[in-house]
Amino acid sequence: MSVKVRIPTPLRKLTNNEELVEVNANTVRDAIAELQTRYPGIKERLLDDDGSVRRFVNVYVNEEDIRFLQNQETPIKSGDEISIIPAIAGG
Numbered sequence: 745m746s747v748k749v750r751i752p753t754p755l756r757k758l759t760n761n762e763e764l765v766e767v768n769a770n771t772v773r774d775a776i777a778e779l780q781t782r783y784p785g786i787k788e789r790l791l792d793d794d795g796s797v798r799r800f801v802n803v804y805v806n807e808e809d810i811r812f813l814q815n816q817e818t819p820i821k822s823g824d825e826i827s828i829i830p831a832i833a834g835g
Contacts, residue, residue, distance in 0.1 A: 749775060750828055758783045765770035772803060773816035775826055790828065800831040 769775035780787035804827040
C-alpha cells in the first residue's frame with residue numbers, strides 16, 4: 745500500500761532533494777526499511793543503535809505522534825502520510 749513520507753530539509757540530500765517520497769509499507773518500521781533500501785544512510789539518521797527512533801526525531805502518521813500510538817509498529821494504510829520532523833532546540 746502506498747503512503748507518502750514527508751522528508752525534512754536536513755535529510756533531503758539523501759533523497760535527491762525530494763520532499764515527498766512514496767513507499768509501500770504496512771507499518772512505520774516497514775516504511776523506514778524501504779527508505780533505507782532506496783536511500784542508504786537515512787536509517788541511521790532516524791534510529792539509534794538499538795533501533796529506536798532517536799530522541800530528537802519526531803515521526804507522525806497523519807499528524808499523530810507515533811510515540812503515542814504503537815511507535816514503529818503503528819499500522820499505516822494507503823493514503824496515509826508519515827512526517828519526519830527533527831526537533832528544534834532553542835536558547
